[in-house]
Amino acid sequence: MTASGVRNRPIALAIFLIVAGLMGLWASFQLMVEKIVSLENPEAALSCDFSIVVQCAKNLGSAQGAVFGFPNPVLGLIGFTAPLVVGAAILAGARFNSWFWVSFNLGIAGAFAFCLWLAYQSIFNLSTLCPWCMVVWSVTIPMFWAVTLRNLKVGAIPAPRALRKAAAASYSWVPVIALAGYIIIAAVAQYRLDVLSYL
Template identity: 85%
Template sequence: MTASGVRNRPIALAIFLIVAGLIGLWASFQLMVEKIHTLENPDAVLSCDFSIILQCGKNLGSAQGAIFGFPNPILGLVGFMAPIVVGAAIVGGARFNSWFWVTFNVGIAGAFALCLWLAYQSIFNLFTLCPWCMVVWSVTIPMFWAVTLRNLKVGAIPAPRALRKAATAAYSWVPVITLVGYIIIAIVAQIQLDVLRYLNF
């Protein structure tokens, strides 16, 4: 592998995908463990239940916690393997065609949309914030922006030149865009749930 070949591969993105995927996988695993506890003992006090607002028990026991008929953490256990594998493959020298990047992007966009929907359901219908769920949101949001902007920047996603130029400029701002997303969710949660009032561990 030549030095130019290494430079042409998105190594920084690949490392980020591996780290984010591992964090998401761990959070999904923890949620699955807690779900198993509730199945074994419906009255169990879960380790992620800190208050009536900050808890995961209500989320796991709700219809929103099994939108496809099985516990949502299973989606995470399966889905977060993809960024880990893709990232590891890139680090190992793999190159993917545009169709692969678009397909990967569609999957991440689906995860992003699902996280936004679950965040809405959690805040406005269940009136809780699930700690491990928020970890999943926290890695899915930047993954979506990083992969989408990268694909627009390099032309994997066909787009007008002006949009590609904007994506190129925005790509280095992914951490800031992500932080803004976190802040928006935090503000909405505070307005709706008065979260700070219940942060008594």
């Protein structure tokens, strides 16, 4: 591969996708383990239960914890393999067509929307913050922005030139955008649940 080809590959994005995929897989695996423990012994104290507010037992046992009829962590165990594989493939020299990037983006957008819905359900309906769920949120939010802005920047997603330029300018600010998202969720959770008083 030529030097220009290496430079044109999104290496930083690939590394981030691998790290995010591993973190998401680990959190999903931990949630699945806790779900199995709760099924084997409904009275068991789960290792992710720290207080009445910061816990995962209530989330895992709720209808929101099995939206499609099976535990949500199964979705994570399947879904987080995608960024891991895509990131590794990019590092290995793979170059994907626009349709692939758009399909990948749609999958991540679905995960992003699902995480926002689960965060809302957790804070406003279940009145809890699930630690491992928050790890999933924390990697899905920046992954959505990183892939979406990259696709807009390079034209994989057709968009007006002004929007492409805005995406290119915003791409390096993904960590800040993600941090803003974390702060908003944390502020809403603190206002609604007074989380700090239970730590």
